[in-house]
Amino acid sequence: MNLVSSIDTEIVDISLSAGRILAQPLASQLDFPHWDNSAMDGYAVRFTDVETCTPEQPAILKVVETIAAGSQPQLVIHPGEAARIFTGACLPLGADTIVMQEQAQLQDEDRVAILNSPSVLGEFVRHRASFYQAGNTLLESGTLIKAPEIAILAAAQCQQLTVFRRPRVVVFSTGDELVSIGQSLQPGQIVDSNHYALMVFAAQAGAIPTYLGIVKDEEKATKNMVAQAIAKADIVLSSGGVSVGEHDYVEKVLEALGAEIHIRSVAVKPGKPLTVATFPQLPHQPIYFGLPGNPVSALVSCWRFVAPALKKLSGIKDNWKPEFIKARSQHNLRSDGKRETYLWGKLDLVAGNYEFSLAGGSQNSGNLINLAQTTGLAMLPVGKTSISQGEEVEVLKI
Numbered sequence: 395m396n397l398v399s400s401i402d403t404e405i406v407d408i409s410l411s412a413g414r415i416l417a418q419p420l421a422s423q424l425d426f427p428h429w430d431n432s433a434m435d436g437y438a439v440r441f442t443d444v445e446t447c448t449p450e451q452p453a454i455l456k457v458v459e460t461i462a463a464g465s466q467p468q469l470v471i472h473p474g475e476a477a478r479i480f481t482g483a484c485l486p487l488g489a490d491t492i493v494m495q496e497q498a499q500l501q502d503e504d505r506v507a508i509l510n511s512p513s514v515l516g517e518f519v520r521h522r523a524s525f526y527q528a529g530n531t532l533l534e535s536g537t538l539i540k541a542p543e544i545a546i547l548a549a550a551q552c553q554q555l556t557v558f559r560r561p562r563v564v565v566f567s568t569g570d571e572l573v574s575i576g577q578s579l580q581p582g583q584i585v586d587s588n589h590y591a592l593m594v595f596a597a598q599a600g601a602i603p604t605y606l607g608i609v610k611d612e613e614k615a616t617k618n619m620v621a622q623a624i625a626k627a628d629i630v631l632s633s634g635g636v637s638v639g640e641h642d643y644v645e646k647v648l649e650a651l652g653a654e655i656h657i658r659s660v661a662v663k664p665g666k667p668l669t670v671a672t673f674p675q676l677p678h679q680p681i682y683f684g685l686p687g688n689p690v691s692a693l694v695s696c697w698r699f700v701a702p703a704l705k706k707l708s709g710i711k712d713n714w715k716p717e718f719i720k721a722r723s724q725h726n727l728r729s730d731g732k733r734e735t736y737l738w739g740k741l742d743l744v745a746g747n748y749e750f751s752l753a754g755g756s757q758n759s760g761n762l763i764n765l766a767q768t769t770g771l772a773m774l775p776v777g778k779t780s781i782s783q784g785e786e787v788e789v790l791k792i
């Protein structure tokens with residue numbers, strides 16, 4: 395099953411490129427550094443002039459010019475000569491080593507005593523092309539752009555760049571019991587809270603989320619909503635209506651709309667009735683995630699299954715797989731062992747070791763309250779019924 399469709403690209407300005415994913419490899423015609431330059435404030439010297447000097451027998455050199463960052467050296471440094479130089483300034487011809495000013499003493503206006511010999515030829519010189527050679531790949535396609543990558547793009551004078559388009563995630567909710575946030579609640583009704591969580595989940599994953607609303611538990615209305623959602627989505631996230639109840643229409647409607655259903659349920663708790671489908675007949679190849687309605691189940695399904703799919707669809711090259719971390723459990727963890735079980739809580743780094751603390755209150759997939767502040771999901775594989783306090787547990791980092 396290949397659920398990853400190709401996503402097209404767009405050109406963005408560098409100032410808007412943070413969080414985007416490069417869609418073309420980047421190269422530069424410039425070497426980095428562009429020219430030999432000084433890594434210290436000090437003196438540019440010839441190594442052979444200073445290699446044996448000591449505080450008792452300093453090398454006395456003639457200072458022939460001063461080179462500040464941004465200026466061009468005018469003179470060649472001959473034996474017995476030095477140039478006053480500052481960090482980032484071009485190394486003058488003839489010089490091959492920098493002595494930092496803490497190791498030098500100015501004798502008079504144009505003579506300097508070098509007190510200690512540099513440890514190697516070329517000390518404190520940043521050589522041309524020692525960081526990067528022109529023409530090589532600077533950033534690969536599929537690179538997520540963050541602060542360091544922005545700096546590289548800028549240094550390479552890349553003002554506009556080609557990135558993958560943000561995936562379009564369309565969200566809707568199913569359920570007769572759902573009302574929107576501003577409505578007064580009648581008995582039996584609850585607020586459609588899932589869509590708020592799903593919209594934020596999608597946005598934080600770098601997608602452009604759109605909310606289509608609440609659809610009643612009716613076959614025809616659900617079909618219309620699904621048809622509308624798949625028409626404009628790369629990924630659809632619906633919640634509810636995927637279990638076995640008589641009012642659960644999502645799977646039936648997907649089939650009626652020609653979907654290929656890849657997954658009808660997963661041996662995962664919470665989040666068993668997860669439906670995953672694609673539409674081979676649609677050119678833009680949307681991926682449909684019918685998430686379970688229980689608020690915890692919906693988000694756990696997102697963290698465990700949707701997040702990797704969304705990352706991969708976004709064009710990112712590395713780190714799209716779920717990240718499990720070994721942690722010491724601060725509590726006894728229980729499962730019935732029948733499904734891969736996720737228990738929610740906090741993943742903390744304490745004195746260099748990860749610790750997992752189970753959220754207090756009910757670990758019930760309908761309990762959205764104690765899901766607050768969750769940073770990790772402890773995973774008990776099928777067949778594992780308990781992990782004792784102090785034992786190691788795999789934790790999905792979220």
Ligand SMILES: Nc1nc2c(c(=O)[nH]1)N[C@H]1C(S)=C(S)[C@@H](COP(=O)(O)OP(=O)(O)OC[C@H]3O[C@@H](n4cnc5c(N)ncnc54)[C@H](O)[C@@H]3O)O[C@H]1N2
Pocket residue numbers: 567568569571572584585586587588589633634635636637638639642664665666667685686687688689691759760
């Ligand atoms: N006989 C069986 N019943 C159920 C099974 C099963 O295997 N056999 N599985 C259970 C599991 S596990 C889950 S999870 C739920 C999933 O059901 P659905 O995806 O069909 O979701 P709904 O029935 O529509 O709703 C479940 C629950 O979640 C609340 N909900 C729904 N949407 C929202 C929303 N947008 N915001 C907040 N809360 C929402 C809804 O009111 C229900 O309480 O099925 C079990 N049943």
Ligand code: MOO
Pocket residue numbers: 662663664665666667686688691759760
């Ligand atoms: O997936 Mo249900 O996941 O246990 O409430």
Ligand SMILES: [Mg+2]
Pocket residue numbers: 634635636637638639641642687
């Ligand atoms: Mg149901």
